[in-house]
Amino acid sequence: MQKIVSEHEERVRKLLSKPFKIPVPGYQLSGRVLGLRLPGPRRPLHDPNDPNALIVYSPPELSEHERLKIDSCKQLVHVVVDPILCNVLRPHQREGVKFMYECVTGKRIENAYGCIMADEMGLGKTLQCITLLWTLLKQGPEAKPLIDKAIIVAPSSLVKNWYNEINKWLNNIVNTLAIDGGKKAEIDTKLLRFMKTYGGRCVTPILIISYETFRLHAHVLHQDEVGLVLCDEGHRLKNSENQTYQSLMGLKAKRRVLLSGTPIQNDLLEYFSLVHFVNQGLLGTAQEFRRKYETPILRGQDAAATDDQRKLAQERLSDLVSVVNKCLIRRTSALLSKYLPLKHEFVVCIKMGELQTRLYKNFIQSESIKRSMEEDDNPKKGGHLSALAAITLLKKLCNHPDLIYDKIMEKSEGFEKAAQLLPSHYSTKQLLPELSGKLMVLDCLLASIKTTTNDKIVLVSNYTQTLDLFEKLCNKRSYNYVRLDGSMTIKKRSKVVENFNSDTSSDFIFMLSSKAGGCGLNLIGANRLVMFDPDWNPANDDQAMARVWRDGQKKTCFVYRFLSTGTIEEKIFQRQAHKKALSSTVVDQEDDVARHFTINDLRDLFKLEQNTVSDTHDKFKCTRCVNGIEVKGPPEQSDCNSDLSEWRHSHNPRNLPDISLRQCWASGISFVFHHRSHEHIK
Template sequence: QAEDPAGIPEVGKQERARLKQLQKLKKQKIQEILQTQNAAINADMNKKGKGRLKYLLQQTEIFAHFAEGSQTKEKKPRGRGRPASKRRAVEEDDEEYLQEEEDALASSVGTHLLVQPSCINGQMRDYQLAGLNWLIRLYENGINGILADEMGLGKTLQTISLMGYLHEFRGITGPHMVVAPKSTLGNWMNEIARFCPLLRAVKFLGNPEERNHIREKLLQPGKFDVCVTSFEMAIKEKNALKRFSWRYIIIDEAHRIKNENSLLSKTMRLFSTNYRLLITGTPLQNNLHELWSLLNFLLPEIFSSADTFDEWFQITGENDQQEVVQQLHKVLRPFLLRRLKSDVEKGLPPKKEIILKVGMSQMQKQYYRGLLQKDLEVINAGGERKRLLNIAMQLRKCCNHPYLFQGAEPGPPYTTGDHLIETAGKMVLLDKLLPKLKDRDSRVLIFSQMTRLLDILEDYLIYRGYQFCRIDGSTGGQDRDASIDAFNKPGSEKFVFLLSTRAGGLGINLATADVVILYDSDWNPQADLQAQDRAHRIGQKKEVQVFRFCTEYTIEEKVIERAYKKLALDALVIQQGRLSGQKSEFLLPVIAIFWKMLLL
């Protein structure tokens, strides 16, 4: 029969039908797993909603105010409401809240770990274990939160330990989604593999063909516990990610959703999730509205109206400021955990910031004067004629290096020489500083906002023979990881790491360096703090020195002044209300030394 020519097509036909049936059964099985998984998560969502509002109302009367504000939009009040004139006295309400809180504490004993989960490799520090217990308490009370420890205290490890705890003690294997900047995805995958290899993590990134392979083979129900993806991929692949009901959606560097109307913020709200956790070392950047945006993402049913929030916390006079700050602390206490390195990491060497003021070269003075007078002949000499757009940015370019203007550099042919140093005050200062740092075996991170300036610095480092690495916004993921590994490996000969402030200041661990040079300052001070803490973090053995370059009597002095004013809001609202159990006085960053260097 096997040799019967007529039988061969029949056997092949039967085999194809059998394989087709197996494929169909496989798809059905995957769909059943997905439905079961999503149904379990949705059931937990319903349970979570019942106790959440009660828990919040026990915290402070402010939540009752916001809850009432969101209910006034409805025609019929929920529950057994009574007219304001017949409401009970405030004292009776307070007594009832206290009684409910005591009853809740008596009836339920929350989980409190004394030792870290056994699935976590390495030794967690005491404050990291306390952070894990805080996350567990949020989970048990159905609350979303903001893990806002200062940069460099191991927020990644605390988050991974929460997922490990859910896996080990609660039998919850996910799925969880981590959304982070592209530059930190490699670090997330490495940390998960290092600290909790029990978790099956999938990195959802790549070109369309690679992403299609990941969707078909890896991102399937039951095949993964954690999906790690970037902000851009979350937007591009939202349809694939919307299939799942997620246990936790974790957003790293969460200040990226501070604008509730941004595409990222709108996309993240589309996903079905049991819990949301925001991770940020900079919870408040510019104003209170951005804080409302984060709270609205965490609890949209409570913080539904920005106008109500702004009215409630409006500062009408200096006398009211302290009261408003105290109210904000009450609001943030259930959601936000903020610890500073100076409070919890006693073994970490200190960080000292030094502003180095420097004068301008003759060429810089010529360009700066021409910009202020809007003299296009000076600015566009030898180059294409352009209108002067954004005069502030042009002035800052002049302070950094005049060669950032077309036609300023002599040539062609363009040659690297001492003129590259002598035409910019900051370059003269850098040229005197780096040899001293090299002699004492320091290693240096240099940050700038302008990638074209990094090109000039690259030419300078080659000219002086210093070995270096570089990361900016155009650097690919694999190249980023390779540069970081090359700089951090034991015995590395790389002396300098060039980074753009925005692309290289997020979540990267470069603790093998002990000097940070901010070649220019960002309008947003939190970006500069992020940059500094690439070196000042757990694992640092030396005192970290931060040198901030500033051109004297120019717009840069105004930029730094405005940056410190923005930090004052963060110090009032966030730092004083942090949950470390310690009270701290209002402090702005201390500037250690003003050092002036005038060029003739």
């Protein structure tokens, strides 16, 4: 009896003496203890000797003597990017993270802690910024985080996108507060809670907020300091006078990062606003900037400039570039060619239909237009048609007469005598593609793509009325389609995009209003895109065109821009080239952006150039084309980022690299500029 008890006793004691085991299967202790600092010297958070480690800060080398003297608890340590992010960064992204880290820690410019991440679209700006954010929140040279919390300000359509991206790349290991709309009092409470949390143990260290909400609740956000502010689509801050800019400037944040794939949209002063936002005073005041840089540079860029003006412009430009390059990093999408499939870009000039031409001439020769031209020179008060309204009407007419049918019926200004030009029985109920040159080509292109490939296509227009036309065309030809414009909620938007990109989706066409869908959308389910009408702002067009040729795309891409030959559309396109020349001079430093257009050229908008296959090509005074034949190819190093004069010029369909476009030539194409993204290596 005694023996049994002792055996039992022994067994129980043995069981009790085992250390406690956590009952959750697969759970491992981190080895860290709350509130207890480990003794011994400071250590970096991640191993700097790891073969793939990205070290953004290395402490200064110490001699043996200095090492003996220094207190091991005060020794600086390496700052190494977290391996979960490091392993997914591409070489250019690693370089970008290091550059931004050096900027926000004041290493590149003394007492300046801001930077502009101006990589072109598709290079992964979001991932680079998340990496920077996570590194600053978790570590620093003194073995403690450099910042407690950060604010990301983005357009409302991208707030959810940022939230998803942070969770995706960081595997949900950080709490994020995303705010876009809601009751004012509730938002104030949430923001107050965020602002009043201090110390290294911030429960929710990241706030994502839309520009609009930020402006409305600035009084709460201005109360305390924030470690870092990050502004996405930063070209919204191009006007230093507006309220959004002012309310962001009032934020107590010395570290500022601004993301923008398009730093210059309209002029150099906007560019100044962006640099001034991240590093106040770096370029002086707005007046000093205008006097020292803007005026001489613009004078030197005009095609009519003297040699002295060009020389001065060049000097001032190199001064500006050397100052700004310390806090701006920009890589062009040429880098992407290593990772992305080939892209063919086409600028397609299309003759207007007969009815369009008659209506166009009737409008530009009308008394109303002549009056509005005089008024622009000599503004008097009067209810006449403004030049801008006239431009919009002409752009709509270039798309299809249906878009201005109401104005014709109302006999509104410029269309007083237009009704008699319409054929009898004209009706907008049934769509007639034959009445529009561009719509005929589109109709033919879609039919060819549908029957000869299994590609999907994105159609982009500036006008929702044009999207209505596309819908009618799809119904007429029984194509499956989805449509995204400003009326669609953000939540529904992401579902529609996700569904379109899936292989199982039967949708053939994705319709997009360029204002609603330009920024941040990922439509890699399609590999063809048509820009049906040009925008005044090249950045809007470029944003829309980067929807398909981006990370994750596997097929060869085809991007088509439609222009009505000799019309206002070609002239808008030429104006875009002027803006692009401005942007690439400062940001990309392409020295020889051809000075094809004098500023006076841009004033003849209301002329219809009739006897031409392409007004833009005529303006180049192209030396590579003789009697309608391109006798000399483009320069070897050129690609679709080059100036248009260095693209291929096609006067006939013979050498077009896209079979579908060749089949459409007879529908009314008069001329095509085309080029590829990079040399295809077989």
